[in-house]
């Protein structure tokens with residue numbers, strides 16, 4: 122009987138070698154970051170690699186990092202979330218408004234006294250983050266229930282969420298936030314020992330960003346949630362066939378992206394003590410670029426948290442290095458744009474190589 | 479249309495009768511009936527558009543029939559989703575590869591049925607990748623399937639190897655019956671041979687396999703029984719030991735209808 126013979130092993134075929142594109146993109150972002158660091162270090166040996174300066178890069182990047190991590194999940198499912206910048210702004214505005222509201226009577230606040238700030242600040246932070254989650258759920262519901270492309274849905278909510286933030290503030294920066302959010306929480310140095318020199322500051326936003334980044338990596342790599350995220354981006358029809366509740370999962374993924382943007386929004390209050398509707402408006406593109414530069418494929422199914430971390434550090438590293446070197450910081454935009462196009466080009470090449478099934 | 483086949487004492491695993499399915503004006507299945515017994519390989523053949531995929535989709539819960547009865551493992555059933563059919567022990571290799579190419583073989587084989595860690599970690603959704611891998615290796619050894627580098631994402635494998643994963647997934651999970659819709663359509667000679675061996679391997683465990691193929695030599699090589707569909711109707715049933723490829727082609731194209739056992743013309 123034929124069954125007694127070993128089936129012809131498919132491994133007899135030549136193993137497809139990883140393409141140049143594949144190998145390139147794996148090391149691509151790390152190389153770019155290294156190149157940036159080396160160039161600036163050579164230019165400005167003392168300043169660029171100093172602890173204080175690296176510390177600044179870390180602090181500057183923590184906010185963009187959160188946006189990037191959140192949107193990485195969405196992009197891996199072959200979706201996109203353009204609204205994260207508006208979610209960030211709206212969350213910051215809601216958090217600021219709530220803090221002011223609960224800190225004391227309008228008279229007290231006007232007199233710069235915040236009797237209830239110990240309660241108002243946590244409530245404000247919580248509601249700010251919750252705002253992010255709700256915005257993400259709205260995106261997810263629109264994408265899954267109306268069966269609309271995420272590009273269109275989040276392009277729409279990009280305007281809607283920003284518009285609501287502007288309506289809440291009258292278009293101006295929210296002032297009068299209890300300063301304790303900045304002094305006692307946001308800028309508190311949690312590492313007061315002079316181990317790395319006096320320039321090193323470890324402030325809560327950095328720790329929050331670090332913890333959430335690690336948690337995201339664990340979620341994506343070791344849990345069923347992460348597995349389904351990749352599966353949906355890789356082949357949505359197959360995911361449905363095997364019984365994965367794709368809509369439910371996508372809803373969670375958009376909520377997660379909203380959550381990360383909401384936390385990023387609270388960083389504004391922690392670091393600057395204000396919620397501004399004027400800044401951050403292009404952070405969505407910066408975060409998406411960072412994720413893509415970090416190897417996340419806009420076609421779905423591919424992406425890592427590690428890549429996104431490196432991708433998120435490239436703009437801040439560039440800007441920082443340019444400023445120190447006395448080069449106009451506007452070159453940052455040019456450089457990031459070029460790197461982005463390169464990254465997508467490599468991704469496309471890889472994709473079409475893989476698709477020859 | 480319960481056919482009393484000589485020497486078959488067992489009950490059929492699956493018995494469907496008078497299935498009808500319309501797509502708008504298209505009458506894709508016309509009173510189609512089919513019975514499948516344990517330990518047999520049934521080939522479903524027919525011209526393009528004959529309704530083979532539609533029949534498989536109805537039997538595996540992807541589509542709901544407009545009318546007809548389905549008796550599975552002795553009970554009347556109607557599956558409202560592929561998951562229900564799967565839960566009942568029916569596995570399918572779909573014509574359009576239903577794998578996630580960015581995941582590895584183990585992840586694909588366990589997709590939708592992931593094993594999680596014991597205890598709290600499991601409740602949090604932490605995967606037990608080691609256990610899934612061991613079980614995959616065990617099953618693949620039992621079925622004599624070789625998939626090189628279980629940990630590699632399927633995009634890096636050849637089409638044949640990917641199809642091997644899809645087939646392995648179905649046979650690994652099936653407890654009652656396996657359907658394969660053109661499992662060898664995209665494969666070269668060597669991989670086709672592997673899939674055919676796999677079909678025999680499954681049959682030998684007592685689980686019947688219903689497979690669709692356009693490759694007549696393959697069909698005659700592996701099938702115990704050949705069911706011919708034409709324009710949504712079951713028009714003939716052939717015995718590959720006595721019928722010829724010409725008989726099969728004639729039945730598919732409708733030039734002449736005859737029963738393989740030579741009992742004269744049987745009009746379906």
Ligand SMILES: Nc1ncnc2c1ncn2[C@@H]1O[C@H](COP(=O)(O)OP(=O)(O)O)[C@@H](O)[C@H]1O
Pocket residue numbers: 501504506524525526527528529530531532533
């Ligand atoms: N989802 C569908 N919508 C409309 N018509 C369909 C659909 N699926 C199949 N059909 C039609 O039903 C008939 C049978 O198709 P199918 O079962 O795919 O045939 P086969 O697999 O034998 O080639 C064809 O006429 C086909 O066009």
Ligand SMILES: [Mg+2]
Pocket residue numbers: 530531532573659
């Ligand atoms: Mg078909």
